[in-house]
Every structure is written in C-alpha cells, then in structure tokens.
Amino acid sequence: MSFSDLRANVVALFTTSVLYGINAVTFFVCIKVLLGSRGRASSWRLIHYTMITTALVMFAVATLDIGVIFDRCIKIFIDEMPQRMTTFSGISNWWSIVEFSNTVVQTFIGDAILICRCLVIWNRRWKIVLGPAATCCIGTGCGIAAAAVGSTNFHPNNQEEIQPFIIPFLALTLVTNVATSSLIIFRIWNVGRRSTPYLVPQEAGGALPRAIRVTLEAGLLYTTAVLVLLITYSTGHHSQIIIGRALIQIIGIVFNSIISSRARQKGSLTVAPTTMLPLDAMVINQEVVVSHDPPDKQGRRIAERAKKNRVVLW
Structure with a gap:
C-alpha cells in the first residue's frame, strides 16, 4: 500500500463519516414517513413493511461499511510501517472483499427499488422495465463474480483478475440508473403535458413538476457518483477508494430522500391502498371541467381521456 493509498483511506474515513x-438523519425521517402520516401513526395494516425493511437493510449495509473503514484505518496506523506496506497491499484482504460486497448489495437494492418505482409509474407495464432489469441483473452478476474471484485469489495486486468484472459492473449500474430515471421522468412529463389543458387552475404546476425535480436530483446524484467511480477505477486513481465508500452512503441518502419527499406532496394527491401499490403510492387524478351541460360526445371523450391521464408517484 502506497502513501497515496494511506491518505486516500484517511480522506475516505472522513468523507464517509460526514x-x-x-x-442517518434522512433514514430517521424516512422511517417517520413510513410509519406515520401527517403527524399521526399509521395503522399496522397500512404500514408498508417492504419499504421499511429495505430502508433498514440499506442503513445496516452503510453502517457495516463505515465500521470496516474505521477498523482498517486503526490497523493501518497501529502496525509498523514495513509490515503495513506489505501486508495491506492488493485487493484480497478481507476488508476489501467486505467493502466491495457492500457496494454490490447496496447498488443492487438501489437499482431494484428504482426499477420497481418505474414499473409502478408506468402502470405495471413489464415490457418497459425489461431492459433496466436485465442490465441490473447482469451487472450484479459481474459484481458477485468479482467478489468471488477476489476472495479466492489470496495474493497481492490481483487487479488484473477482477478488473474485467468490476468495470462492467459499474458500467451496467450506470446504464440502469440513467435508463430507469429517464423513463420515470419521461412518463411523468408526458402525463403532465397531456393533462395540463384539462386541469383545474389549482392543480396546474403542482405535484408533477415536484416529482420530476425530485427524480432528476436523485438520479443526477446517484449517476454522478457511479460515473466518477467508473472513471477513477478505470484510470487507477487513488480517489476510487474515497468515491467507492461514499457511493454506499449516497445510495442510502437518495433512497431516503425519495421516500421522504412523499410527506411534502400536497394538492391533488390521494393515497391508494397498500395492497395495490407499494409505499401507499400517491395517485394524481386529473380532474376535468366540461362546459357542456349535459356533456356532448366531445365532452365525454375529453373526460374519458383525462381519466386515463393518471400517474402513480412513489
């Protein structure tokens, strides 16, 4: 391990701690939103346990990862320098395997949740998410293969054996995130564009633009982190240690922020039963004002078209 790696580990510990x-803050806000609504505790049968379990698992992975970083830094700076420079080289140390496994698990959960959200927004049209689902599964498989190779080849500097797996893993994660976020944003924007002429004035410019903004911000944060990690790993830069550890925390922050944004949605949002949609999915029903009384055929067609213009927000 070079001195640059030592400095990178110290910076990674500080950055990851922040x-x-x-x-942690966004996690507790997320749990509060999942357990209650508008300051009141939800009934036990209305709580979405899948989302709570997902939030707990992602926070547990983030906690394990920072614990491994802390333990590694203690051992590095307590051991003697000659031993430190030889023993802590390569990628086959147990903490390296655990850290990379945490990355694989966290990215898989984040991508799976994003794909599920895309599926819900597209009214459960499975063909829409087949591409992102395929890239997610293939990328996760590459990540598992890299962890398996790294854990079986116990010798220093075995980057050549695992690099063919890590680069596709990061690249496919990036593709999955970009494709899924783009599909979500396009769906919300398209529904908003088609429904705007039929909305009452109070609903125009309401929850749909906020949903697009939240999705765009979360997608940019996640995508940027994965892209920077891919570039730094491909070039062999020491900052890959910092970005790789920060990515795990960023995925948790993105997930918690999307869930927490539900509490800030107002206007025409109504809560659907949890047995039908995940996370008490919020449905925007576009209302129609027809000037004909009784409505003629054109008015009825407009009303029927507007009823179809609905989008489910996670």
Whole structure:
C-alpha cells in the first residue's frame, strides 16, 4: 500500500463519516414517513413493511461499511510501517472483499427499488422495465463474480483478475440508473403535458413538476457518483477508494430522500391502498371541467381521456 493509498483511506474515513451522518438523519425521517402520516401513526395494516425493511437493510449495509473503514484505518496506523506496506497491499484482504460486497448489495437494492418505482409509474407495464432489469441483473452478476474471484485469489495486486468484472459492473449500474430515471421522468412529463389543458387552475404546476425535480436530483446524484467511480477505477486513481465508500452512503441518502419527499406532496394527491401499490403510492387524478351541460360526445371523450391521464408517484 502506497502513501497515496494511506491518505486516500484517511480522506475516505472522513468523507464517509460526514455522509453517514446525513444518511442517518434522512433514514430517521424516512422511517417517520413510513410509519406515520401527517403527524399521526399509521395503522399496522397500512404500514408498508417492504419499504421499511429495505430502508433498514440499506442503513445496516452503510453502517457495516463505515465500521470496516474505521477498523482498517486503526490497523493501518497501529502496525509498523514495513509490515503495513506489505501486508495491506492488493485487493484480497478481507476488508476489501467486505467493502466491495457492500457496494454490490447496496447498488443492487438501489437499482431494484428504482426499477420497481418505474414499473409502478408506468402502470405495471413489464415490457418497459425489461431492459433496466436485465442490465441490473447482469451487472450484479459481474459484481458477485468479482467478489468471488477476489476472495479466492489470496495474493497481492490481483487487479488484473477482477478488473474485467468490476468495470462492467459499474458500467451496467450506470446504464440502469440513467435508463430507469429517464423513463420515470419521461412518463411523468408526458402525463403532465397531456393533462395540463384539462386541469383545474389549482392543480396546474403542482405535484408533477415536484416529482420530476425530485427524480432528476436523485438520479443526477446517484449517476454522478457511479460515473466518477467508473472513471477513477478505470484510470487507477487513488480517489476510487474515497468515491467507492461514499457511493454506499449516497445510495442510502437518495433512497431516503425519495421516500421522504412523499410527506411534502400536497394538492391533488390521494393515497391508494397498500395492497395495490407499494409505499401507499400517491395517485394524481386529473380532474376535468366540461362546459357542456349535459356533456356532448366531445365532452365525454375529453373526460374519458383525462381519466386515463393518471400517474402513480412513489
């Protein structure tokens, strides 16, 4: 391990600690939103346990990762320098395997949740998410293969054996995130564009633009982190240690922020039963004002078309 790696590990510990604090705050806000609505505790049968379990698992992975970083830094700076420079080289150390496994697990959960959200927004049209689902599964498989190769080849500097798996893993994760976020934004924008002429004035410019903004911000944060990690790993830059550890915390922050944004949605949002839609999915029903009384055929066609213009927000 070079001195640059030592400095990178120290910076990674500091950066991850700051992001872990943000992750912890957003996690508790997320749990509060999932357990209650408008300051009142939800009934046990209305709580979405899948989302709560997902939030707990992602926070547990983030906690494990920062614990491994802390333990590694202690061992690095307590051992003697000659031993430190030889023993802590390569990628086959147990903490490296655990850290990379945390990355694989966290990215898989984040991508799976994003794909599920896309599926819900597109009214459960499975063909829409087949591409992102395929890239997610293939990328996760590459990540598992990299962890398996790294854990079986116990010798220093075995980057050549695992690089053919890590680069596709990061690239496919990036493709999955970009494709899924684009599909979500396009769906919300398209529904809003078609429904705007039929909305009452109070609903124009309401929840749909906010949903697009939240999705865009979360997607940019996640995508940027994965892209920077891919570039730094491909070039062999030491900052890959920092970005790789920060990515785990960023995924948790993105997930918690999307869930927490539900509490800030107002206007024409109504809560659907949890047995039908995940996370008490919020449905925007576009209302129609028809000037004909009784409505003629054109008015009825407009009303029927507007009823179809509905989008489910996670």
